[in-house]
Amino acid sequence: MKIENIVGGFTQCFDNTVVERIVCEYEKGICTVFFYDKSPKELHIGCDSYNSQYGIPISCDGSKLFIGAWAKGFGGLNKGIQAYEIESASALWRFNEGKIREIFVYPNYLIVSKALSNIFKIDINNGAVLDSIKSGTIESLYDLGFPYVLANTISGKLSVVDVEKMLVVKKYSKKITNPSNYLCHVIRDVTLRDNVLLISGFEDNPDYSAEFTAPNDFERVIDTDFYNI
Numbered sequence: 001m002k003i004e005n006i007v008g009g010f011t012q013c014f015d016n017t018v019v020e021r022i023v024c025e026y027e028k029g030i031c032t033v034f035f036y037d038k039s040p041k042e043l044h045i046g047c048d049s050y051n052s053q054y055g056i057p058i059s060c061d062g063s064k065l066f067i068g069a070w071a072k073g074f075g076g077l078n079k080g081i082q083a084y085e086i087e088s089a090s091a092l093w094r095f096n097e098g099k100i101r102e103i104f105v106y107p108n109y110l111i112v113s114k115a116l117s118n119i120f121k122i123d124i125n126n127g128a129v130l131d132s133i134k135s136g137t138i139e140s141l142y143d144l145g146f147p148y149v150l151a152n153t154i155s156g157k158l159s160v161v162d163v164e165k166m167l168v169v170k171k172y173s174k175k176i177t178n179p180s181n182y183l184c185h186v187i188r189d190v191t192l193r194d195n196v197l198l199i200s201g202f203e204d205n206p207d208y209s210a211e212f213t214a215p216n217d218f219e220r221v222i223d224t225d226f227y228n229i
Contacts, residue, residue, distance in 0.1 A: 093127035197223035
């Protein structure tokens with residue numbers, strides 16, 4: 001099966017499913033499911049530009065998709081997450097917490113970030129909350145490969161979370177991530193390769209009283225021994 005995002009251009013592939021491909025048309029709020037052995041089916045799920053930015057995750061077995069919404073009424077959805085069974089196009093469960101950003105899919109659960117609030121671990125089959133980490137400073141999550149994600153930030157520090165245990169296992173201070181104490185400091189990407197953790201993005205305005213100028217791109221190693229946890 002292929003899941004094609006005709007706006008963002010990404011494609012995901014899954015083996016051994018009855019579904020050939022899924023094409024998402026965000027301007028119309030429709031995902032069309034193409035089957036190997038029957039006619040296509042349209043899922044009027046209210047997906048929108050929010051989903052083109054954050055994607056529409058699919059379960060690891062290719063049987064379910066998950067639609068996130070930022071706020072009530074956005075894209076025709078209530079805020080939170082709605083899970084659908086792909087083959088039948090039927091709604092399975094709803095998670096009613098709002099301002100959802102990243103949704104990471106694992107075989108038995110989802111890891112979900114709620115902006116400036118929580119990281120939730122959610123049962124993939126019924127939407128029940130299995131565990132959570134609370135912080136008023138969570139802006140985004142980055143996948144580092146199972147079982148780790150990087151949270152920006154938890155209690156003001158860039159933090160590595162073990163999603164199996166739902167524990168913060170490493171923290172990086174502002175002196176490491178933003179050594180020049182820039183007022184504008186934005187992380188766009190995080191890479192973990194050969195035990196080295198690297199962040200990149202842009203930053204500007206070291207003097208709080210100065211006017212903003214063109215931002216400077218940066219790429220910075222913040223950990224040379226990541227797996228020493």
